[in-house]
Amino acid sequence: MSEPRNYLDGNVAAGELSTIFTMDVTTAEGQCAHCGAIKRFAEAHLYMQAPGVVARCAVCEHVLLRLVNARQHMFLDARGMTYLRLDM
Numbered sequence: 783m784s785e786p787r788n789y790l791d792g793n794v795a796a797g798e799l800s801t802i803f804t805m806d807v808t809t810a811e812g813q814c815a816h817c818g819a820i821k822r823f824a825e826a827h828l829y830m831q832a833p834g835v836v837a838r839c840a841v842c843e844h845v846l847l848r849l850v851n852a853r854q855h856m857f858l859d860a861r862g863m864t865y866l867r868l869d870m
């Protein structure tokens with residue numbers, strides 16, 4: 783019997799990320815800076831229990847991206863990804 787998931791998939795971040803990116807980030811492909819896995823952002827494990835959004839690698843659970851909305855400021859930390867490739 784498997785444990786219940788305590789995360790959502792990266793698609794859930796689409797609304798929050800659309801305040802920063804005009805393109806759909808969930809379809810973008812990114813590389814985890816920790817394990818090198820290359821996956822679509824929609825496959826990331828998304829945790830919403832923290833203040834803001836935390837996306838973790840589906841392979842190694844390393845933090846890929848953090849997004850915190852604090853009053854009039856949006857903080858984006860994407861150093862957990864080597865790159866994020868957006869299709870034009």
Ligand SMILES: [Zn+2]
Pocket residue numbers: 814815816817818819839840841842843844
């Ligand atoms: Zn990884």
